[in-house]
Amino acid sequence: MKCKVGKICGGCAYLSKSMEEQASIKKAQVEELAQRNHLKLRVGDVLTAKNTTHYRNKVIVGFAKNKGKVYSGLYAAKSHRVVACQNCMMHPDIVNKIIVKIEELVSSMKIELYNEKTRTGLLRHVLIRYAHKTDEVMVVFVTSKKMFPSRRNLVNALVKEFKEIKTIVQNVNPRNTSIVQQDETILLYGDGMITDELCSLKISFSNRSFYQIHSEQCEVLYDMARKMCDLTKTDTVLDTYCGVGTIGLTLASSCKNVTGVEINPEAIENAKLNAKQNNIKNAKFISMDSTRYMMEAKKFRNHYDVIILDPPRAGTTKDFIEASTSLQPKKILYISCDPKTMMRDLVMFRQKGYMTNKIELVDMFPFTEHIESICVLTKREIGNVNKKNYKR
Numbered sequence: 096m097k098c099k100v101g102k103i104c105g106g107c108a109y110l111s112k113s114m115e116e117q118a119s120i121k122k123a124q125v126e127e128l129a130q131r132n133h134l135k136l137r138v139g140d141v142l143t144a145k146n147t148t149h150y151r152n153k154v155i156v157g158f159a160k161n162k163g164k165v166y167s168g169l170y171a172a173k174s175h176r177v178v179a180c181q182n183c184m185m186h187p188d189i190v191n192k193i194i195v196k197i198e199e200l201v202s203s204m205k206i207e208l209y210n211e212k213t214r215t216g217l218l219r220h221v222l223i224r225y226a227h228k229t230d231e232v233m234v235v236f237v238t239s240k241k242m243f244p245s246r247r248n249l250v251n252a253l254v255k256e257f258k259e260i261k262t263i264v265q266n267v268n269p270r271n272t273s274i275v276q277q278d279e280t281i282l283l284y285g286d287g288m289i290t291d292e293l294c295s296l297k298i299s300f301s302n303r304s305f306y307q308i309h310s311e312q313c314e315v316l317y318d319m320a321r322k323m324c325d326l327t328k329t330d331t332v333l334d335t336y337c338g339v340g341t342i343g344l345t346l347a348s349s350c351k352n353v354t355g356v357e358i359n360p361e362a363i364e365n366a367k368l369n370a371k372q373n374n375i376k377n378a379k380f381i382s383m384d385s386t387r388y389m390m391e392a393k394k395f396r397n398h399y400d401v402i403i404l405d406p407p408r409a410g411t412t413k414d415f416i417e418a419s420t421s422l423q424p425k426k427i428l429y430i431s432c433d434p435k436t437m438m439r440d441l442v443m444f445r446q447k448g449y450m451t452n453k454i455e456l457v458d459m460f461p462f463t464e465h466i467e468s469i470c471v472l473t474k475r476e477i478g479n480v481n482k483k484n485y486k487r
């Protein structure tokens with residue numbers, strides 16, 4: 096793959112490698128991590144993507160000026176320096192077109208750019224989300240303050256030119272932080288959500304809700320989750336870290352009921368809507384910390400046959416592992432976007448008697464170093480742990 100800024104932009108580390116090379120490097124890395132953690136695991140071959148470019152459904156660009164001219168792009172590796180790039184191969188074409196237009200408008204409307212060092216100026220980032228199956232686009236202007244003088248004209252110009260734009264919002268981030276969005280969102284156009292189709296379901300999400308980056312590979316991942324859970328009609332499922340409810344909703348027709356728990360209340364609102372618009376009646380969603388929910392569930396003697404966890408990159412916690420295993424599910428399905436933290440957590444699950452001997456890998460992030468892992472843990476006799484499943 097040829098990219099003019101490939102060497103300086105922090106986006107793609109494996110541009111010079113074929114998909115086969117990337118797959119074998121990623122698999123070897125996971126095998127090595129398993130060994131280092133004394134986990135005797137078979138690692139499956141990477142399920143590679145058909146769409147290896149233009150796949151990112153969420154794009155965040157920063158802005159800077161060169162000789163008075165506004166340009167946009169991603170950050171250089173390990174820095175906040177904006178690398179000019181108008182035609183990133185990982186972005187959908189429509190997203191690149193919208194970014195070019197926004198660059199022009201920011202320049203012609205003289206919208207002040209935010210300066211991280213002096214903490215002055217207005218426009219911090221533009222975030223664009225894209226629904227691959229429906230072609231719907233959401234634009235998010237992240238600003239340092241609420242006052243955004245040119246926003247009306249900006250919105251009018253964008254929606255006039257791009258029929259794909261279904262909603263535009265402003266997210267206000269006055270803080271000295273590298274976290275892109277904060278709590279306050281102002282609706283500028285549409286209803287604040289876009290809708291995609293995933294595993295034959297209509298899935299809507301808003302600007303701060305999580306949605307897997309590679310929609311086609313997300314379907315591959317969820318299909319693997321379904322096979323690993325191997326649910327029966329009497330099974331009850333707890334989907335922790337559930338985001339907008341996608342995993343649980345795709346499993347709902349195969350089990351008795353699904354409870355989704357998620358800390359972000361906006362994502363829970365989306366999840367409830369997603370259940371409703373797909374006419375799924377055996378799923379409920381609760382906005383709460385997953386560990387706290389399971390501690391409460393234990394008090395009320397609630398039982399779940401299968402507990403799913405799909406935590407952020409940092410992995411889960413000792414308390415979560417304590418709480419989930421104390422509910423004695425038949426299976427625990429662990430999905431992770433960072434095999435390093437997953438292995439750490441698998442060691443802790445093993446101490447509680449829950450273990451696996453196989454991990455599958457799904458490439459959600461072609462041309463980057465990242466890989467998604469998935470495995471199912473079942474309860475084993477502690478006495479057989481070392482001999483049968485794990486080498487020391």
Ligand SMILES: C[S@@+](CC[C@H](N)C(=O)[O-])C[C@H]1O[C@@H](n2cnc3c(N)ncnc32)[C@H](O)[C@@H]1O
Nearest residue numbers: 305307336337338357358359384385405406407
């Ligand atoms: C990697 S995403 C997975 C979302 C979803 N399972 C999916 O496949 O789209 C992790 C989610 O965990 C949520 N989260 C983070 N910490 C949490 C916690 N302590 N309790 C519940 N949810 C949490 C985040 O808001 C995010 O939506």
